[in-house]
Amino acid sequence: MSPSGDELRLREGYRRCASLTRRYGTTYFWGAAMLPRPQRKHVYAVYALCRLADDIVDDPQTGTVADPVAAGARLHDFVERFGRDLAAGGSEDPVLSAVVHTARTAEIDPECFDRFFAAMAMDLTQSTYPTWGDLLGYMEGSAAVIGEMMLPVLQPLDPAAKAPARSLGLAFQLTNFLRDIREDLDRGRTYVPQEDLDAFGVDLRVRRPTPEFKALMAHEIERNRALYAFADTGIAMLPARSARCVGAARVLYARILDRIEAAEMNIWTRRARVPTVRKAATAAAIMIAGPGRQLAKATRPRQGEPQSVTSDSH
Template identity: 60%
Template sequence: MTRLTEGQRRCAALTRQQGTTYYWGAMLLPPRQRRDVFTVYALCRLADDIVDEPDRVDLAVPQEGTPAERLAAFRAMFFGALARGHSPDPVMATIVESIRRRGTDPECFERFFEAMALDLVRDTWATWPELRDGYMEGSAAVIGEMMLPVLEPLTPQAFGPARALGHAFQLTNFLRDIGEDLDRGRVYVPQEDLARHGADPHLRRVTPEWQAMMREQIVRNRALYAEARTGLDMLPPASRRCVGTALVMYSRILDKIEAADYDVFSGRLRVPRREKLAIAARAVTVGLPGRANRPRIGTVQRS
């Protein structure tokens, strides 16, 4: 087995284990694109795990030091390998080969690592614009930019919707994972929104105030999905199926949150595997879900 073959295998396994929505969406792509989705996901997941799951061990990341030291070492390892065009580690070698072949702008990764470092020093965000522009720019929007060369868009106008999808995915994660993030000492819901509704996540209780605040967040999230959906027709058929399927899968999490009466404290709300498989199968056999199944769009002022 060659180094790149081993790296591709490990990136695919990592994506299947920890990023099932990305994995099943990517399975709708030709193998050459699928492998590149897995490498982008693997890089981001490995960095994120250093910050959020420091006890999770992977041979592809530095093992010694504090999370901040390990993240800095991983960043240096990545940019060194990117500059050289190779790495002795199979996972990093595969990541670098994919990025260089696709011509992804290295500046994307600068913003990404800066956002990961922020997680180690910031635990709250005052407003939605501050969260979006100060953190999610590098942790969410930039993921859309990284994926875009892999998806081979038909027009440069796909750039904006790709960034919106990155924002939409991460905001869904924030809403679903409020309880888990509290355990890490972090609150990603803007403090301004919490205060306006008199909602307090630290109570870990569903109150009328909590419900009103969550409804507002979900309206904002669905507006981002709607913006992202405008980019689907800017992608070739296989990429359109991949992204559209992932969009539908992820947006269904919002339905689960609503069905649970906005209780995001009792356990992680998930879209069952059988439902994900049904969505992917529908994309292959009859195309993307129709208008009736698109994420509902609300109105919210976004500045």
């Protein structure tokens, strides 16, 4: 029997989701490679939804902030359409058809999408964050909730995995913020709390790795690693394939911090990247041996680094 139009649309939607993830979210792509195909496509679908919303807020062609009024209207229309499609259980748009199918199949709480879209709307009106607590308020919907969306796909063995999953979402986004300070500044946004900039005497407009900037980055990286450390406690609560998926993504993302440090905190002239070949090699190693050894290497104390760190975020 030939597949129906709905089935063909769904297949095409998941294919596009995978393509979006491979193009823009390589760490998620290689991490998801650890999962069985039925789960893997759901990771791609969640990422694709986030990418579509982000592209409304920031012009993907120019990398600049979209016009707030026009982007706000487009985001509103997108959210309304997604809500209707989710309620109806399908969509005429292939990508949204895949996202709706994932949301229903994995039983993702619809409230997660509400928090995510609210954070995307914040990017149209807010460009700075006075305190770490204020930034966490934004990251609640832009990052922690992504961990919650992914959790039903990963099928944890223990409900206590929720808090570490949220922490991993926060850790991933904070790594992005530290890597992308220069690019965000070009867009008129600053995701480093103003209280931290003041405490270390840093003016980002100087755009140089001054001693004060290096001290600020060391502080933020320590905070970032504390989020990763708490997230690591949840990996043992996942089935083996899911643990490999999360472990690979976690190791690959945290290596960005290593590269920032290796460049002596100079994020101004070169973007910290983990080469694709390294991502593939790490994913292969974790697929064969599991995440344990790679996580041990990632969490090994560095010279001059305390054996443990604490975070005021949880």
